[in-house]
Amino acid sequence: MNSPRELTPLFNPKSIAVVGASADPAKVSSRPLKFLLEHGYQGRIYPINPKATEIMGLKCYPSLGAVPEEIDLVSIIVPAQAVVGALEDCAAKGVKAVSIITSGFAELGPQGRALQERIREIARQHNIALSGPNSVGMHNFKTKAIASISQLFERKDLLVGPIAFISQSGAFGTAICALAQAEKIGFTYFVSSGNEADLELADYIDYVVDDPEIKVISGYVEGIKDGSKFMAAADRALEAGKPIIMVKVGRFGAGARAASSHTGSMAGSDQVYGTAFKQTGVIRAFDVQELLDYSSIFALGQARRGENAAIISTSGGAGVLMADKCEELGLTVKELGESTKAELLKILPAFSAVGNPVDVTGQFLSMPGAIKGCIEILDRDEQVDVIILFLALVWSQWEQIANDISNAARNTGKPVVVCWVGAPQGALDILRANGVVNYPEPVRCVKAVHALLSYGRMREHIIEGRLTSAVSLEPKGKEGPETLSAAEIDRIKARLSDIRRAGRTMLTEKESKDILQAYGIPVTREKLARDADQAVALAEEIGWPVAMKVSSPDIPHKTEAKAIALNLTGPDQVRVAFDKIWQNAWSYNKEAVIDGVLVQEMLKPGTEVIVGMSKDAQFGPVLMFGLGGVLVEIMRDVSLRVCPISSFDAETMINEIKGAKLLQGFRGAAPADLDSIKEILLRLSRLALDLQDYVSEIDINPLVVYEKGHGAKAGDALISLL
Numbered sequence: 001m002n003s004p005r006e007l008t009p010l011f012n013p014k015s016i017a018v019v020g021a022s023a024d025p026a027k028v029s030s031r032p033l034k035f036l037l038e039h040g041y042q043g044r045i046y047p048i049n050p051k052a053t054e055i056m057g058l059k060c061y062p063s064l065g066a067v068p069e070e071i072d073l074v075s076i077i078v079p080a081q082a083v084v085g086a087l088e089d090c091a092a093k094g095v096k097a098v099s100i101i102t103s104g105f106a107e108l109g110p111q112g113r114a115l116q117e118r119i120r121e122i123a124r125q126h127n128i129a130l131s132g133p134n135s136v137g138m139h140n141f142k143t144k145a146i147a148s149i150s151q152l153f154e155r156k157d158l159l160v161g162p163i164a165f166i167s168q169s170g171a172f173g174t175a176i177c178a179l180a181q182a183e184k185i186g187f188t189y190f191v192s193s194g195n196e197a198d199l200e201l202a203d204y205i206d207y208v209v210d211d212p213e214i215k216v217i218s219g220y221v222e223g224i225k226d227g228s229k230f231m232a233a234a235d236r237a238l239e240a241g242k243p244i245i246m247v248k249v250g251r252f253g254a255g256a257r258a259a260s261s262h263t264g265s266m267a268g269s270d271q272v273y274g275t276a277f278k279q280t281g282v283i284r285a286f287d288v289q290e291l292l293d294y295s296s297i298f299a300l301g302q303a304r305r306g307e308n309a310a311i312i313s314t315s316g317g318a319g320v321l322m323a324d325k326c327e328e329l330g331l332t333v334k335e336l337g338e339s340t341k342a343e344l345l346k347i348l349p350a351f352s353a354v355g356n357p358v359d360v361t362g363q364f365l366s367m368p369g370a371i372k373g374c375i376e377i378l379d380r381d382e383q384v385d386v387i388i389l390f391l392a393l394v395w396s397q398w399e400q401i402a403n404d405i406s407n408a409a410r411n412t413g414k415p416v417v418v419c420w421v422g423a424p425q426g427a428l429d430i431l432r433a434n435g436v437v438n439y440p441e442p443v444r445c446v447k448a449v450h451a452l453l454s455y456g457r458m459r460e461h462i463i464e465g466r467l468t469s470a471v472s473l474e475p476k477g478k479e480g481p482e483t484l485s486a487a488e489i490d491r492i493k494a495r496l497s498d499i500r501r502a503g504r505t506m507l508t509e510k511e512s513k514d515i516l517q518a519y520g521i522p523v524t525r526e527k528l529a530r531d532a533d534q535a536v537a538l539a540e541e542i543g544w545p546v547a548m549k550v551s552s553p554d555i556p557h558k559t560e561a562k563a564i565a566l567n568l569t570g571p572d573q574v575r576v577a578f579d580k581i582w583q584n585a586w587s588y589n590k591e592a593v594i595d596g597v598l599v600q601e602m603l604k605p606g607t608e609v610i611v612g613m614s615k616d617a618q619f620g621p622v623l624m625f626g627l628g629g630v631l632v633e634i635m636r637d638v639s640l641r642v643c644p645i646s647s648f649d650a651e652t653m654i655n656e657i658k659g660a661k662l663l664q665g666f667r668g669a670a671p672a673d674l675d676s677i678k679e680i681l682l683r684l685s686r687l688a689l690d691l692q693d694y695v696s697e698i699d700i701n702p703l704v705v706y707e708k709g710h711g712a713k714a715g716d717a718l719i720s721l722l
């Protein structure tokens, strides 16, 4: 996906005009100009203010139209009521990128929302890439293009690094920039995306993915406007191998409410965000420390493979703590092989532990080269994927040791990640200068290593999974057509429109199952009977035993209406059931239109699962899978995926529920037909996308799954319309 607007003038402007630049140092509107000058921005700078002829030694223009040259980026910092006029001036001047700092838009409610809508219209109409409003602005740390009011730029010694940081909070975003600086982590870009009237998170990601200098994309997110656009941008980043690390807030009620009012956007379901991130390989950080820790390890562009960690420690205790954390997170800390152990014992004292963690003991200080030697030995061990090194203090000989680590790390093909607690500043400077990442605390170090390795695995699986999807979507023939023709889809849509026009939002079970069947999802054999004789005839045709259920658009909950009978084995039972169902339905809802009684094949027992779909405001159709009964209701043991899903998604969504073991053949039971579930999920994903403008929810409950090779069938189904 490429953004329709060219964002280079926004991220890398050759000239910047500041509309509303003030000479008054007490005003916020004086800052962009001051920062551009103080940081030595090399492009052309144009202050725009009708009240002045010169500001901070620069010629000041009364309007944008008075500037004789073209302008790449305009920073607007005038009061809200003057913003529309200023933006119209940008359009008249042919400006292609604008960053609006001014507050007073959608975050204020309906009136502000109307103003925001107006600026969005102008931007779209004139093909202007519009950032903000209600933002701190944009910074390019490298070129010093600072269209920003952040006080961060009162400091002149800001570090630059291969990270693009996009934040939906301006003030907090710059606070994170300041924290990053304190931890010696540099960014190339910082975007405060503000209310996202026009450009949104996905547009910024889409641009920085193609920047060869950017290795990591980090973000602070409150709510994503267009979920599928975000996923498409995240996909491009995944393909390019540029990790996206996001703190997504608004996870619980109060936070979500605050996020909605902060930028005037909807926060959406946090679980769906988690799912969308998982599907596109986005690494979720749960606090700012994680965001920075993960960003810094990826910024080094280290190799990311495997899951086996080797730990070298100068402290037995720290080694144990780190090994525990590794295993808790799913990394392995395997006992080292005999030859590696023997090699280690050649350079370490006999009382050292060499199993893994390798405890070099306090003795290492009197053994020059021991640490370097350990790294080299572990580098040669094919079982080891990452080397974690723990050191504490080392307030003498630190220079030699920091240089040794740097030299060894430079020559290994594996990531060497250091946790040096209480390190002398000089040692840290040496490690940093040599591109060795260091954490001051063991658990932070292990979490970062875990993020590094799991991203590599995730990326491989997702990309490979997608490649194999095409193969597993091959038509099966027997369950129905793989894709419906446009005419068939139109026929279904027309039928749904008719139902909607009749004032109904829920389909009957029969209507729902007809649509599922059209998409090749196996359903029970069933037919509608208008009287008891017909019901008996249908039961004979379907085969005994049968189930019978009322078919009424006005009675979606048939059990509640006692309008259902199961396991009927003969004509007499069918006749009695027919009358009873009709009577109960009628007394449950006297206004109900009753189409008849559904005579249905009684499904043989199998494992009951639930498959569903609901439409998320941000991400569109989302599939749900879970085991039936109490596990779903009490444990909420379900997995979700945003549509469309790949065959890999279907497989992982089945396997990631806690009760998956019950389907895989628990305690000698035969494994369930997982391939059938997978195929039904894929077909439902297609249905959900085809009919996304019509259907709000689908509930297949139960889907009865049989032994491997024996398929699955929808026992009951309910489709709700938008």
Ligand code: COA
Pocket: 019, 020, 021, 022, 023, 024, 027, 028, 029, 030, 048, 049, 050, 051, 052, 076, 077, 078, 079, 080, 082, 085, 086, 101, 102, 103, 104, 134, 135, 136, 169, 170, 171
């Ligand atoms: N063209 C050019 N200059 C204009 C103008 C126009 N159409 N309209 C006004 N100006 C000038 C003003 O005369 C003033 O210059 P002066 O000092 O020489 O008189 C300058 O623009 C600024 O206007 P002013 O009315 O003094 O506003 P301000 O500086 O007090 O505040 C904002 C302006 C944009 C900073 C303020 O409205 C605002 O939105 N603040 C919040 C910003 C924020 O927090 N953003 C979100 C961060 S997360």
